[in-house]
Amino acid sequence: MAPSSSRLTGQITGHGGSHAVAAARQHGVDTMFTLSGGHVFPLYDAAVQPGADMRLLDVRHEQTAVFGAEAMGKLTRRAGLAVVTAGPGVTNAVSGVATAHFNGSPMLLIGGRAPDGRWGQGLLQELDQPPLLDTITKRAQTVHGTGEISASLDDAFALANTAHRGPVFVDVPMDRLYDQAEADLPGDGGTADPDRAADPDRVGEIAKLISEAERPVLVYGSDVWLDNAEHTARETAEELGIPVITNGQGRGVLPARHPLLATRARGVALGQADLVVVVGAPLDFRLGHGLFGGKDGAPLAKVAHVADSPGQIAEHLTLAGSASGDLSAILRAIGDAARPGNRLPEWRDRLAAASAEASEADSDALxxxxxxxxxxxxxxxxxxxxxxxxxxxxxxxxxxxxxxxxxxxxxxxxxxxxxxxxxxxxxxxxxxxxxxxxxxxxxxxxxxxxxxxxxxxxxxxxxxxxxxxxxxxxxxxxxxxxxxxxxxxxxxxxxxxxxxxxxxxxxxxxxxxxxxxxxxxxxxxxxxxxxxxxxxxxxxxxxxxxxxxxxxxxxxx
Structure with a gap:
């Protein structure tokens, strides 16, 4: 029975693969990264049906499929999709899922799974897979009913796209993918973000810290891009005149040669700052675990951390301020409330000189x-x-x-x-x-x-x-x-x-x-x-x- 769907009525009829593809299309997914395996054939069958508008992008190693889906999530800011077969297909995908987890990249991995009907009898590639991925995903689950597939995947895509973003894993037993069912296709392809309004008092504290600082630095990380806050981030930096260092996908928020971009003077900026406000990046080894200042006789800097969700706020050090929520709204509020001090031009000049010195030192090597x-x-x-x-x-x-x-x-x-x-x-x-x-x-x-x-x-x-x-x-x-x-x-x-x-x-x-x-x-x-x-x-x-x-x-x- 050929799968069929109607996006006008929200009804989906056909095998499990057609339910999965319909849910993916509801969330704007048009590419399925995969490596062929019999456990997931129904997803391919659904993808190639007329009107499905789903491209099959088949690769030579499952990790490439997952990295492809992760990068699609990074570039489009909408969850990418990878589909792998059971057993080794899933285990080969684990490093890619872990990478997406640490990057906060929205993506969904669908895994094949040995059939429910004979589970426990030593089937080919029989493995309980969700426990392998539980610690590196927002959720890892098995869907045991064909009629539940579309609703489960709709929810999985929404979860992957919800801040703090990340990978979700769903596997479906082979017999449930091949089975036929009729179900309502829920949702409209949107995300169900909870209220992400930041605590205004916390935002006000960060603005006050900026107003009192003599040598502040803003650090913009990947979540500035993933949270659609790149334009506000640039406007806020320019409005306040605060030097900026970027990392990860925060790179490019201030373009090359922007007068406030202090990446070339990173050592001086983070070593001599008296306040570092980190936005959309974890305080991990790439940022010295948040231990800034202390260079050339300067005291350790105060640190404020701004994240897209409460669970991303650093807990391993004492913060001078923190706020979580919609990054655009937080940055806009900080920009409205902060009043930079009179010594900021002197600080900018110092970092501009350090950047010029670093560029001159590197010129011969280039x-x-x-x-x-x-x-x-x-x-x-x-x-x-x-x-x-x-x-x-x-x-x-x-x-x-x-x-x-x-x-x-x-x-x-x-x-x-x-x-x-x-x-x-x-x-x-x-x-x-x-x-x-x-x-x-x-x-x-x-x-x-x-x-x-x-x-x-x-x-x-x-x-x-x-x-x-x-x-x-x-x-x-x-x-x-x-x-x-x-x-x-x-x-x-x-x-x-x-x-x-x-x-x-x-x-x-x-x-x-x-x-x-x-x-x-x-x-x-x-x-x-x-x-x-x-x-x-x-x-x-x-x-x-x-x-x-x-x-x-x-x-x-």
């Missing part, structure tokens, strides 16, 4: 003719060819740390990286989603040679689905984040070497894309232009100097 190639030279060339709306994806350790330093987005919502979980292998899934979500923009994926080993086979997916992406591999032949620290601790290193100048470009060509190896710094720019002009997935494989490792400091990475 044009370095050193051989082997200095990694910074790659970014000096890349910045010359990037459009303002280019989507830049970082998938790596040492090489991508250079990207965080030298590539400053010019628009919000154009930067993707693995986030605090630090899982390598996100690059291909993120690339696929970025090309689908931003079809007219440049998409460039920056990966170390270590990261390339996790997901490069999914270039085949890019080729099959005709999704041109430029990939740049910083190929230094080592695990850069591990080799130098192990040398420092033990005086030697093991398990930190990769083959020098491995031809990852030839792998891409073998899979139907294009690529080339670059060993001369003068050829980086021409190679990048060839890549962007090629119209195919193209890897610029740059042999970089293994002795040139990213200089790390105590605060941040």
């Amino acid at each position: 044009v370095s003719d050193a051989s082997p190639i200095h990694p910074a030279r790659i970014y000096g060339e890349l910045n010359r060819v990037l459009d303002d709306d280019a989507v830049v994806i970082g998938d790596g350790g040492d090489f991508v740390s250079y990207a965080g330093k030298y590539v400053e987005p010019r628009q919000p919502g154009t930067w993707l990286d693995p986030g605090p979980f630090g899982c390598l292998g996100t690059g291909m899934g993120y690339s696929i989603a970025a090309r689908l979500a931003r079809p007219s923009a440049q998409v460039v994926t920056l990966m170390g040679d270590g990261a390339a080993g996790f997901s490069l086979m999914d270039v085949d997916t890019l080729v099959r689905h005709e999704l041109p992406v430029v990939m740049v591999c910083g190929n230094n032949g080592i695990w850069g984040l591990e080799k130098a620290p192990m040398q420092m601790i033990y005086g030697y290193d093991v398990a930190a070497e990769l083959a020098p100048q491995t031809r990852y470009d030839e792998v891409v060509r073998a899979l139907g894309g294009g690529g080339e190896l670059v060993t001369d710094p003068a050829e980086i720019g021409p190679a990048l232009r060839r890549a962007f002009n090629s119209g195919v997935p193209y890897l610029v494989n740059v042999a970089t100097d293994p002795e040139n490792v990213y200089p790390r400091k105590t605060m941040g990475v």
